Structure formats: structure tokens, C-alpha cells
Amino acid sequence: MPEFLKLRTAEEAWEIFLGHFAPVVTAEPCAVIDALDRVLAVAATAPHELPTFVRGTVDGYAVQAADTYGATAGLPAYLDVVAEAPMGARADFTLGPGQAALVHTGGMAPPGADAVIMLEHTNRAGGPLMGAASLQAGFAPFSIEAYRPVAVGENCIQPGEDVRAGDQILPPGHTLRPQDLGGLLAVGITTVQVARPPRVAIVSQGDEVVPPDQAPGPGQVRDINSYTLAGLVRRAGGIPLTYPIAPDQQDALNAAVRTAFDQADMVVITAGSSVSYRDLTANAINQLGKPGVLVHGVAIRPGKPTILAVCDGKPAFGLPGNPVSCINIFQQFATPTIRLLLGARPPRVHTVPARLARNISAASGRADFVRVRLETRDGETWAVPVFGKSNLIYTLVRSEGVIAVPLNSNGIPAGSEVVVTLDA
């Protein structure tokens, strides 16, 4: 019978793994309109400034600011409105002193104007009092009273105020959000270089495991890890590849793992978690390449019987077969590895503060990850532990996040403030 595992802390395990893994990001072009959630491989730089012209931000009148200085409701400034600035084009007139032009929000300020006064701060005063003639064919001039002064540049956006030419818009490793697509398109960038998503091979192992569309016989269970992990691979930005269930037999397992490994950038094997089966998995990983298994056993609950490996440069993981352990370990090690293969900046982890509804006892010598659901009571958020053995898939279905209890904690009493990491 093989010896029991030599446990590493999660931090030690990750450090050992990183010491042997040098991720390579492969860039590929992608149309910006299809690039939601893709990871930029190359920084995006503004080819020109934005806006490219002085843009009004309100409905009102383009003016020379000096004409409005000192204007009040009691003593308004009088201006002649001599034209209407066109939308989407440069005005073919130039404003002079005492003159104004109607402008719409987002329109280009006409030459000669240096500010815009809001419609709400003016009043129509009748015919052209100052005697100015129309500057635009078909435009009937009229005069306005301005009740307020405007400063030079007021109610306008200056060229380059949004972004300047040559500015780095987005750094490499940034995951593109809806507004980022807009930011890129605004400066005419319609294609970006993004990271090719890593292909993650998922192999479920176990003589007791049958495909989910098959009725399990006595002692058999359906394969669920392949599909929960496929979902987590997608969430992390990878492409999941699933394979037929591999048996607990060394030669057949080796062949199945080798096929998966060769077709992917990374392989994840979820196995029955008994000691003997873990050895099968470790052997199958070791035959893939050097250095092979680096860590076998991690001080995490649930998830102790975990394998971290690098084989000829590709990561390989052996995860426990129990669904709760399997997902916990995947999130701890495989998700960050996929992000490394994408060259992605660490995502902001979504956490919520909550009050713990029940005592959590200490797990001596292990970092403990306790699943919780959130409840609102009297306006306060409570984290209710969903206790359950790690074999129970419904522990996960009934919960929405996790509390990490550190390695050498004495447990957490009910009523404590805790931080819940929400499921992605």
C-alpha cells in the first residue's frame, strides 16, 4: 500500500509549480465587435486624439465668451443668433463679436466661437437687435438675452480631452468589457491582438463513473466533473475539451491522458480519490514528460489529494474526484493557470462582507474552504455555511460562495464578520 501524502500548503504548492512553468501567450487577431471577454495580448494605443474637434456638450448657443462677461438676469448680454451649426459637419461660417449660433449637444463649435451658453440660461428677445445679418442661407436671425457669463471653453469638450494621440488605452492582459469595445472603436481600432484561448483537456477517471446520459448501475455514478469543469474553463477564458471516461487501469489511463495532453495546452484529470487511484493518476502524468509530478497532496480542505505537475512545459493537474473538492482545487490552481496562459491580469475577485450565521470549527493543519449561501436579514448580509461532505454536488448547488479559513486558525465563531468570495 503506498505511503500517505506529504502535504504542501497551497502557497508552497503554487510556488513550486510556478518554478517549473513558463507560460507562453499566443496572440491572434480578433474583430473588436467580437472581442467581449477576450484578453488583450498587445497594448492598444490611440492612433489619434478624441474628440477630434471642439464639441458642444449642451443644447445652446456658441458664442465668444467675452461677450457674456458680467451678464446677469437683471442686466443680460444681448447677442444676435445668425446661424445654426450643422451636426456632423464643420460650419461654413465664422462667428464675430456679438454673434451667436444655435448648437445641438454633440455638435462641432463653429469657427470663431470659444464657448457655449446653455439654452436654459438665455431667452429669445425678438428680431436681431444688434443688426447682424444671417450668416447662413435660409436662417432668419433673432436676438437672445444671456443671463449668465460663460468662461472660455465652457460647455465644450476640447480636442484630446477624452484621450490623447499615442496614449495607451488599454494594457496587455486586460480582459475586454463592453465599454472597452466602445473605447477602441471610438478611435477607429476595429481589430485587436488577443490571446488565443488555451485548450484545456478534461479527463474523468474511474471504473465507477458512467456518462451522464447513462443510467448508473449499483455502485456507479454519473460523470459530472467533466461538465462542471468545462463551465469553469469557459469562465476562466479557456476552451474545454472533454474526453471519454478513462478506466482505473494504468495502460488504458496512460493512453487516454496522452491523447488529451497532445491535443491541449493543459490537462486536468479528475480521479477517484483513493490512495491507489491517485497513484494511477500520478503515473499517467509522469509518463507525459519532464519534470512530471511536482506536488502530490495539498493542505487544503476539501481537496487534499491534489497533483500539480508540469510535463515538457505543459501544466497537468490531478484533482480529487469528489465534486466539491474538485471545483475547489480547480479554482485554486487551474483557473490561475489558465489566466497565466492568457497573459491575463489577475481579475478582481468579487467578495462581499457578511456576518457568519454558524460557528465554523478549525481544520487543524489545513486551509479550510467552507461553502456558504447568502441571506439578507434585517438589511444585513449573513453567510450561512452549507456543510456537507465533499462528495455532495448539492453542497455546491445550494451555495454561492466560499469562506477561506486560514491554515492555523482556531475556527470562526458565529456572528463574526467574514469575507465571502462569490462564485464567478
Next chain:
Amino acid sequence: MPEFLKLRTAEEAWEIFLGHFAPVVTAEPCAVIDALDRVLAVAATAPHELPTFVRGTVDGYAVQAADTYGATAGLPAYLDVVAEAPMGARADFTLGPGQAALVHTGGMAPPGADAVIMLEHTNRAGGPLMGAASLQAGFAPFSIEAYRPVAVGENCIQPGEDVRAGDQILPPGHTLRPQDLGGLLAVGITTVQVARPPRVAIVSQGDEVVPPDQAPGPGQVRDINSYTLAGLVRRAGGIPLTYPIAPDQQDALNAAVRTAFDQADMVVITAGSSVSYRDLTANAINQLGKPGVLVHGVAIRPGKPTILAVCDGKPAFGLPGNPVSCINIFQQFATPTIRLLLGARPPRVHTVPARLARNISAASGRADFVRVRLETRDGETWAVPVFGKSNLIYTLVRSEGVIAVPLNSNGIPAGSEVVVTLDA
């Protein structure tokens, strides 16, 4: 010149809208393995219990618990191991008193056993001391010392402990996560009824707007709203449909909006936000059906010139053309509308507590939405307002969340604790 808008608060506007909108959810079948992020239309119910058999949770020996009562390290219980329980099958033997069978984690406990003792709590003691014969061809019996008592059921999962037959597994309106796919497949549910994603037509309007792959002339800007909104529609669970840019001309706009409306379950028009153009948009919406425009102008900054409408049962929204306002209003009204069309339970909004890095001044008479980026300083999260006019797309690109300042607030001083709603 048309009159200024009669503003409604966001709550009033939403209530008026809901008074005229009766969402209908259409169900369609979907393979569970493809159902990540889909919304369940019909509750999922467990067709059978899980697990279906008594399952061991550790590596060890199946025993009759009574044989171990009183066992200690000094005075161990002696048992004869007479067989090995097979994985994925029912044992073809029945344990008697004083007998034990090797079991692996996840294996079915053999008939006659009522508990499992962990390998770690036993020791091999040599040949079969109790004289029991092998119950399995080819299995050489041996004896063990058990150092601890186990209770009936210990280290086992009982049938139905994970989920019981007939239990509702997931409610209608639930958005499927990776673990939910596992939970469904575990009980053999391979197809679910999910909500058909609503098609959301997006029409950008404006004489100054050109497609993003076109070089804008003087006074022109590229269409970005169509694509940021398409991203937000996808995030909300809908299918975005984009259309050519519509001009600021009533007949052409009416025709463009009608085409989009007829092909979709909901229409969103983003327009130049000047008063006169807003009237074009309102007219175009009113021609679509009854009752038409319900709200025109909302006390939200940014985003005042907003239209909420229902036309012959379908929602229609007129959003400001400024990108920041446009996205803010979309998230306030269009995202929840898409969720209603999906019959989706309200998602948990991701928020983080933070300390405000700069004063936010009051916006009298309006609910104010201030974009922020998050910074960690000395382990504390700070929300740094990204001030900028709502015309500036990079206000959004440079930020990652929003602080809501209520309608009649006096502003928020720097150093206050605030809640930041993170971008989806």
C-alpha cells in the same frame, strides 16, 4: 422649440413602465452541457435520490460498527479482511460479524456492512486471526487492528443524503452556473427548459454618427454605442441585433426603427441628446404602437433625456447618445427589462465597500451615478471618482464601477465609506 422635459425619478419611471409591461417568457429545450448562463424556464426536480447507494467517503474497511465499539490503541478490535469491495459494482458477498472488506473512496459499501473505518485508524496484523475464509476468489484474507470505534453510518453517505427524489433542485428563473450543470447531470437530467433569449434591437441615430470602420470627417464621430450596448445585452442574457445608423430625419428614422422593432422583442435607440432630436426619437417610438412613450426625462445624472415606452406589448427605450449616459441608463432600465423577458431572478449585484478618495458634490434634484476606479492603499480599498463629462467614453474605460448618490443627498465627503457597484 419644444418644452423642457418633465423629469420622473428613476423609481417612478420604472413603476410607470412596469404598469404597462407584461413580460412573456418563452421556453425552449437546451442540452445541459450547453446551458451555462442560461435561465431555467421550468423548475428542475430530482427524478431519483442521490446517491443511490451507501457510498464510502474514505479509503478504509467496511465493517459492522458494533465490532469496533470500545476499540482503543491499547485495546484494539481485531477484524478479518475477507474481500475487497469492487468499484462501480455491488459486492457479490455479504459481510458477517468480525469481518471487514477493503473499500476505496466513493465505492459502494458491501451488503452486511454499516460503517467504514479509515485506513489511518487501523493496522495490518498478519494472517486471518479470527479464522475467517476469503469471501472472494483470489483474495488472500488478512487481519487488522482497529484503534477506534466507528458509529453506524460513519464515513458513509446514505442514499438520498445529497438530494432526495422529487426535491426541487433549481427554481425557475435560476441562471445556471458550472456547479448547477453538475447537479442536473448527477441525477440524469441532460436537457432542461430554458428561456429563449430576447432579441434586443439596437439603433444608433444621428447625422454626426459614422460606422466605426469609417474615418470621421469634421464634426463626425464613430458609432460606439451600438457595440457597447451589444456587449451589455449579451451580459444580460439577450441577443443583440445591430442596424445601420439612422439619420436625424423623421421618415427615415421611423422606417429604421419599425424594421428593428419588428425583428426583435425589445428595441433600444441611442440618439443625439439634443431636445429637438429627442423629439424625433419619441415620435419614432410613438408610431410603433400603443401606449407608446410613457416617460420622457428621468432625474438621473448622467442620463436625463431618457425615454421609456411600451408599444403593443414590446418595450422600447430612447437612450441619450452620450456614451456614459447611454450605458448608465441601459443598466438602470434595459438590463432589468431583459431579465424580465428571461423570467430571471434578480442577479446578485456585485458590490464592494470602499473609502471615497475625493469629495462628490451634490446633484440637486437628481440621482447621481459617479464612475470610480478602485485602488488598494495600505490594504484598504479606495474608490477614486473618475470625473468626466458624459460624452467621454474613456470615463468608462478608466473606471470599473459606480457609486449611486441618492436624489436629495448633500454630496459625499472624501473619506466616507461608500458601496461601489462593480461593472458586470
